[in-house]
Amino acid sequence: MKKYVYIATLLILFTMALAQQVEVASILRDGGFSPSEQKVIFAIFDDAIEKGLSLEDLLSILKENRLKKNSYFETVEALVNHVKIQMAVKENQFPYWSDKNIRRIGYYLAQFYTFNQFSQITGELKEKGVKKQDIENIFQFVLFLNSAGINPDDSFSLVYLLLKNKEVEPEGLNAIKRLILRSKDLKLSQKQIVLDICRHLIKGIPLRRIVVDIEKKAQME
Amino acid sequence: MTKLFIRIMLLVAFFAFSEFIFSLDNIFLKAGFGVGYDSNLLFSFPQYNTELYLIKFGGYGKLGSDGVQFIAHVNSDSEVYNVYYNIKAGLGGDIVLQPTDEVYIQGGISYLYMMDISETLLGNIEYRQDIGEYFTFKSLYGIENSTGINGVTNESFLLNSFSAGVEFDLTSLIEAEVNLNDTFISYSRIFVDGKGLNNNGLKALLLLTFTPDYNCSIRIGGGYSYYDTFHTNLCIFSDTNSIYLYNTANQYRFLASLNYEWSPNFKTTLSAETSLVSLVYHPVTEEVYNFMIQADYYFNSSWKIEIPLFYTLKNSTLLASFDRWRVATVVYYLF
Numbered sequence: 415m416k417k418y419v420y421i422a423t424l425l426i427l428f429t430m431a432l433a434q435q436v437e438v439a440s441i442l443r444d445g446g447f448s449p450s451e452q453k454v455i456f457a458i459f460d461d462a463i464e465k466g467l468s469l470e471d472l473l474s475i476l477k478e479n480r481l482k483k484n485s486y487f488e489t490v491e492a493l494v495n496h497v498k499i500q501m502a503v504k505e506n507q508f509p510y511w512s513d514k515n516i517r518r519i520g521y522y523l524a525q526f527y528t529f530n531q532f533s534q535i536t537g538e539l540k541e542k543g544v545k546k547q548d549i550e551n552i553f554q555f556v557l558f559l560n561s562a563g564i565n566p567d568d569s570f571s572l573v574y575l576l577l578k579n580k581e582v583e584p585e586g587l588n589a590i591k592r593l594i595l596r597s598k599d600l601k602l603s604q605k606q607i608v609l610d611i612c613r614h615l616i617k618g619i620p621l622r623r624i625v626v627d628i629e630k631k632a633q634m635e
Numbered sequence: 636m637t638k639l640f641i642r643i644m645l646l647v648a649f650f651a652f653s654e655f656i657f658s659l660d661n662i663f664l665k666a667g668f669g670v671g672y673d674s675n676l677l678f679s680f681p682q683y684n685t686e687l688y689l690i691k692f693g694g695y696g697k698l699g700s701d702g703v704q705f706i707a708h709v710n711s712d713s714e715v716y717n718v719y720y721n722i723k724a725g726l727g728g729d730i731v732l733q734p735t736d737e738v739y740i741q742g743g744i745s746y747l748y749m750m751d752i753s754e755t756l757l758g759n760i761e762y763r764q765d766i767g768e769y770f771t772f773k774s775l776y777g778i779e780n781s782t783g784i785n786g787v788t789n790e791s792f793l794l795n796s797f798s799a800g801v802e803f804d805l806t807s808l809i810e811a812e813v814n815l816n817d818t819f820i821s822y823s824r825i826f827v828d829g830k831g832l833n834n835n836g837l838k839a840l841l842l843l844t845f846t847p848d849y850n851c852s853i854r855i856g857g858g859y860s861y862y863d864t865f866h867t868n869l870c871i872f873s874d875t876n877s878i879y880l881y882n883t884a885n886q887y888r889f890l891a892s893l894n895y896e897w898s899p900n901f902k903t904t905l906s907a908e909t910s911l912v913s914l915v916y917h918p919v920t921e922e923v924y925n926f927m928i929q930a931d932y933y934f935n936s937s938w939k940i941e942i943p944l945f946y947t948l949k950n951s952t953l954l955a956s957f958d959r960w961r962v963a964t965v966v967y968y969l970f
Contacts, residue, residue, distance in 0.1 A: 562936075585848060585849040585850060586849055588849065588850070588896075588898070588899055589849040589850070589896075589899075591899040592896060592899035594936075595899050595900065595933055595935070595936055596933060596936070597936060598663055598665070598936055598937070598969035598970070599665070599933075599939065599969060601661075601663045601695050601697075603661060604936075620807075622846065622849060625849060626810075626846055626852075
């Protein structure tokens, strides 16, 4: 009797797996992907499911890409990105995860920065016990840097060093925004301002002093 | 005719130099247009008031790395009044050397032209060194050769100026700056008893900058200057502030300013300054009070508006006291 239960269970599981495979395969075929391309996508699915990610999310991404008639590369990028973000937030245990807004921020940061960068930022957030409100401020700050055209690597260096030096009060972040917004008036490029601040933060110089020095030096020239 | 020729040549040089700046690595340009009002344009009595139209242009280019930098700059400042206009323009170049993080050396030369007023050639060399974390030593030498009118006379002078000073942190919030300066001016067109006029000014200035927060800084300062003129019997009835340059005089200065940042886009600056001059060999005193309020608003990183308001009051034993105020709104495009 037990034997039959095992066989039945196995059969059901096999059919389910097959059904998934069939569903993925049908979407892939309709998407006009070549067999070798399909193999890669299957591999991504297998890997993701092994890591415990939801199949439904992956399927919906695949369907969405097909509807948009996205290319193979765009589709793979979307899938890998999804896996990366999910794994990043899962493995790093982003703080205050139960808060809906914080979750949104976590997902954004995981997408914006590389896996390593995101891990380091999350590590600092947890280690320094950064408050919920401060995380929201940092998020706004990252958005500002992004819209000002600061590349993700420079943005990461700045945010990471600010966290490491515990310089996350909104007044300080506003002062950096002010420098970047007025960069042309200070006769400095925005990148140069970010790198200047980083260079001094590494030495452990207080942010307040860095801001005063940059403004003073700009007046001098 | 030659005057016109010189002006055209200057204009050509100005644009050629601007072109050169355009070709550099890091270029910052600022162009502005503004309107305003001045209650006493010539800063004299009787008063002549006028509307103002301001046209401003500045160019700044950098070439090189952090260790060695070449800087070229031009600027022009034109003002159109009811019945007159005035152009100031300057161009120059600097070399900045930063052999280590602690040392800053700058050398530069520039030329300044003020239409119908003066032409000046300036040179300067500056040395700054950080000693430890909270102490900065600085010294400056400047030389200036100018020809033109100033106040009531035609002048040519050669000016040599030496400064030395220190900046240090009194506390984490208060920075102090002490500056000593000696300025020696020799005039080549003013003669007293067949001898050229020389003036040596010794100045000391103490400044305290209090930065209680990221968005606020307060500066107060005071200074004393002693002007020693080699021929003391000369007293020019000048209606400019330079009366003491021709006489042996004591001058006391007090200044205070407040800079407040309301947001990353908006700041205001408030400043006040008093200068008290008394001649040593003549019963003449002069007091000048300056007030300034300025609002700066950044719409974005390219557009900016500045609204400065100046007020000056002068009391003098030589002339009736008079005042002047000037307000303007200038819109800048930064690129």
